[in-house]
Amino acid sequence: MPDLPDSPLLSQLNPNQAQAANHHTGPALVIAGAGSGKTRTLVYRIAHLIGHYGADPGEILAVTFTNKAAAEMRERAKHLVQGADRLWMSTFHSAGVRILRAYGEHIGLRRGFVIYDDDDQMDILKEVMGSIPGIGPDTNPRVLRSILDRAKSNLLTPADLDRSHELFISGIPREAAAEAYRRYEARKKGQNAIDFGDLITETVRLFQEVPAVLDRVQDRAKFIHVDEYQDTNKAQYELTRLLASRDRNLLVVGDPDQSIYKFRGADIQNILDFQKDYPDAKVYMLEHNYRSSARVLNLANKLIENNSERLDKTLKAVKEDGHPVVFHRAPDHRAEGDFVAEWITRLHGEGRPFTDMAVLYRTNAQSRVIEESLRRVQIPAKIVGGVSFYDRREIRDILAYARLAINPDDDVALRRIIGRPRRGIGDTALERLMEWARVNGTSLLTACANAQEMNILDRGAQKPVEFAGLMQAMSEAADNYEPGPFLRYVIENSGYLDLLRQEGQEGQVRMENLDELVNAAEEWSGENEGTIADFLDDAALLSSVDDMRSRTENRDKPEEAVTLMTLHNAKGLEFPVVFIVGAEEGLLPSKNALIEPGGIEEERRLFYVGITRAMERLFLTAAQNRMQYGKTVAAEDSRFLEELGDGFDTVDPYGQVVEYRQKSWKDYRPTVPTRPSAVKNTSPMTEGMAYRGGEKVKHPKFGEGQVLAVAGVGDRQEVTVHFPSVGTKKLLVKFANLSPV
Ligand SMILES: Nc1ncnc2c1ncn2[C@@H]1O[C@H](COP(=O)(O)OP(=O)(O)OP(=O)(O)O)[C@@H](O)[C@H]1O
Numbered sequence: 040m041p042d043l044p045d046s047p048l049l050s051q052l053n054p055n056q057a058q059a060a061n062h063h064t065g066p067a068l069v070i071a072g073a074g075s076g077k078t079r080t081l082v083y084r085i086a087h088l089i090g091h092y093g094a095d096p097g098e099i100l101a102v103t104f105t106n107k108a109a110a111e112m113r114e115r116a117k118h119l120v121q122g123a124d125r126l127w128m129s130t131f132h133s134a135g136v137r138i139l140r141a142y143g144e145h146i147g148l149r150r151g152f153v154i155y156d157d158d159d160q161m162d163i164l165k166e167v168m169g170s171i172p173g174i175g176p177d178t179n180p181r182v183l184r185s186i187l188d189r190a191k192s193n194l195l196t197p198a199d200l201d202r203s204h205e206l207f208i209s210g211i212p213r214e215a216a217a218e219a220y221r222r223y224e225a226r227k228k229g230q231n232a233i234d235f236g237d238l239i240t241e242t243v244r245l246f247q248e249v250p251a252v253l254d255r256v257q258d259r260a261k262f263i264h265v266d267e268y269q270d271t272n273k274a275q276y277e278l279t280r281l282l283a284s285r286d287r288n289l290l291v292v293g294d295p296d297q298s299i300y301k302f303r304g305a306d307i308q309n310i311l312d313f314q315k316d317y318p319d320a321k322v323y324m325l326e327h328n329y330r331s332s333a334r335v336l337n338l339a340n341k342l343i344e345n346n347s348e349r350l351d352k353t354l355k356a357v358k359e360d361g362h363p364v365v366f367h368r369a370p371d372h373r374a375e376g377d378f379v380a381e382w383i384t385r386l387h388g389e390g391r392p393f394t395d396m397a398v399l400y401r402t403n404a405q406s407r408v409i410e411e412s413l414r415r416v417q418i419p420a421k422i423v424g425g426v427s428f429y430d431r432r433e434i435r436d437i438l439a440y441a442r443l444a445i446n447p448d449d450d451v452a453l454r455r456i457i458g459r460p461r462r463g464i465g466d467t468a469l470e471r472l473m474e475w476a477r478v479n480g481t482s483l484l485t486a487c488a489n490a491q492e493m494n495i496l497d498r499g500a501q502k503p504v505e506f507a508g509l510m511q512a513m514s515e516a517a518d519n520y521e522p523g524p525f526l527r528y529v530i531e532n533s534g535y536l537d538l539l540r541q542e543g544q545e546g547q548v549r550m551e552n553l554d555e556l557v558n559a560a561e562e563w564s565g566e567n568e569g570t571i572a573d574f575l576d577d578a579a580l581l582s583s584v585d586d587m588r589s590r591t592e593n594r595d596k597p598e599e600a601v602t603l604m605t606l607h608n609a610k611g612l613e614f615p616v617v618f619i620v621g622a623e624e625g626l627l628p629s630k631n632a633l634i635e636p637g638g639i640e641e642e643r644r645l646f647y648v649g650i651t652r653a654m655e656r657l658f659l660t661a662a663q664n665r666m667q668y669g670k671t672v673a674a675e676d677s678r679f680l681e682e683l684g685d686g687f688d689t690v691d692p693y694g695q696v697v698e699y700r701q702k703s704w705k706d707y708r709p710t711v712p713t714r715p716s717a718v719k720n721t722s723p724m725t726e727g728m729a730y731r732g733g734e735k736v737k738h739p740k741f742g743e744g745q746v747l748a749v750a751g752v753g754d755r756q757e758v759t760v761h762f763p764s765v766g767t768k769k770l771l772v773k774f775a776n777l778s779p780v
């Protein structure tokens with residue numbers, strides 16, 4: 040290894056990290072386990088390039104996976120370098136938007152193109168799939184969407200699908216899937232739109248077809264960095280390869296054990312083959328974990344050793360043992376949520392800020408129960424991902440107006456809003472307008488403007504004409520106003536406010552959200568130069584993976600709240616206290632993983648990612664009964680718990696250590712005393728449980744029944760009881776007047 044220059048920056052790194060950060064030109068790979076400082080090293084390398092090697096911030100690109108990660112990286116860089124605001128730090132998708140906005144015209148994208156979100160995609164797919172032989176009426180368009188997404192992440196065209204050797208793709212005949220793909224692309228093109236996947240694939244095509252553009256972009260990206268390289272898909276891989284092809288200054292960092300996006304086409308082979316792609320690549324290994332306590336790290340190592348397809352790596356703890364890792368098995372999902380809430384309350388009482396704590400789960404749907412438990416004891420929580428602000432109906436409606444105002448060809452937007460509020464344009468009228476547009480090869484909005492000439496509408500052709508006039512006025516407003524005032528104009532002039540006023544309390548909340556949208560646009564204008572079109576781009580980029588509000592929140596002071604998110608979204612992040620809930624078969628590993636080849640190993644990596652987010656304290660929980668499709672069913676401990684051996688302490692609801700025994704629902708017995716008399720006042724945390732699963736009870740009205748689950752404590756305690764007379768009921772024990780039988 041070369042001698043290191045004397046530098047105050049490098050001295051903040053360990054010797055291996057410093058070697059990597061000192062890497063100057065040519066390809067390099069940093070491959071190392073979780074929490075070993077890969078991201079830190081990447082940021083220091085950028086600072087060192089500028090400070091020591093004299094690189095210009097304006098020629099440095101760093102790509103990460105989520106807006107949140109990009110924002111954090113920018114934040115870290117700001118502390119280390121001058122001119123950090125000229126660094127190009129973004130996600131693959133935002134890099135794509137930026138390139139296509141600047142040069143998309145070279146491949147036929149017209150100015151003002153819009154970016155479709157998932158719903159828009161679904162709308163078009165529903166429309167095109169109807170008439171394709173081989174696609175039945177009960178085919179879920181989501182299946183098609185995932186076929187398309189998958190094809191795009193692998194850079195496959197409709198023709199490639201046609202040629203594939205599979206007869207069926209996800210149950211749909213190959214030719215039919217290819218045809219749907221073809222028609223979808225044509226419809227999209229007609230509307231001057233692109234979708235999420237196109238942000239990468241179209242950029243790749245642009246670079247391939249117009250080398251002069253690639254060259255221009257390369258001037259802006261002489262030094263390229265990619266974080267989380269193990270999760271790149273084929274399209275992202277190709278984009279990176281093209282970008283780096285001229286100067287070859289490409290530094291990627293990653294951890295094959297944290298590859299968790301196979302379902303989106305991520306290919307772990309990209310990182311494993313890096314040295315094949317770049318035989319002169321320097322490889323740097325980091326072997327010390329600075330993030331987690333030794334106990335947490337040991338647990339993580341123990342788990343991941345069970346994977347067979349992996350590179351063996353060393354990862355030693357720098358920190359001391361710390362607190363024991365805790366496991367708790369709750370009677371049901373509600374009790375699981377309450378256990379988490381109790382511990383958060385307790386730790387907060389000991390002086391931990393809520394922002395130090397995160398609850399991670401496998402599926403988005405699990406968040407609801409956790410949210411409820413936290414809300415009951417007034418713990419503030421913030422969901423990262425899930426139904427974020429920008430997915431709310433009223434927000435999407437107003438943004439659809441804005442989209443149509445700047446792109447009159449956007450038929451999807453038009454169809455979303457033409458009936459919100461109602462304007463006397465019914466389904467039949469709309470169908471005729473669509474027919475006219477199809478025959479004349481125009482947009483729907485043009486059809487509206489010409490409704491009178493059509494003379495074919497049932498009632499007053501005047502209505503569509505008026506609507507076209509309204510949109511015309513909005514178009515002019517879009518040219519003349521800043522984003523914030525423009526959105527206010529739209530909200531007030533679209534008739535939307537009147538609609539909400541009729542919706543009572545719910546309408547009130549929605550109006551508040553619209554106010555917040557105007558705030559967001561104002562805030563955005565304060566930080567960015569740009570028009571409403573640029574604002575819409577940013578809003579469209581807020582995938583389910585992150586949330587612009589958390590991005591702005593991060594910038595100032597973080598909101599005092601517990602973070603709730605999926606394990607996938609937690610990648611790259613760290614928290615002093617982490618709860619991983621739902622360590623059950625069917626959840627973690629997920630049901631689907633059981634039938635996918637390599638599925639279990641991928642789920643194990645996901646659990647590994649979760650565990651390694653924890654810095655000081657880690658809690659794992661499972662429920663013995665869980666609600667599924669409206670029914671409470673018995674759940675079995677995750678197989679991964681067994682693999683962790685004695686790496687954790689099993690505790691009862693009161694925090695007392697009990698013996699761990701691998702449970703399956705077949706031998707379910709409560710592990711803790713549950714009669715109130717037996718446990719009264721035994722714990723500062725909870726009061727005892729009045730009933731237990733399996734027990735027979737009697738209700739004054741419903742008669743005899745059997746307890747399926749018990750959740751909550753004290754006055755909030757609820758039982759789920761199955762009564763042969765009326766079915767399953769959830770009752771508050773305090774009021775239910777139940778008696779044991
Ligand atoms: N040399 C060091 N000295 C002190 N702290 C360090 C050092 N290296 C890393 N850290 C700290 O360890 C934590 C983990 O670092 P970082 O997030 O860069 O790891 P990572 O390898 O990118 O993790 P992941 O695999 O989860 O993305 C951070 O809090 C970071 O500041």
Ligand SMILES: [Mg+2]
Nearest residue numbers: 077078079611
């Ligand atoms: Mg990282």
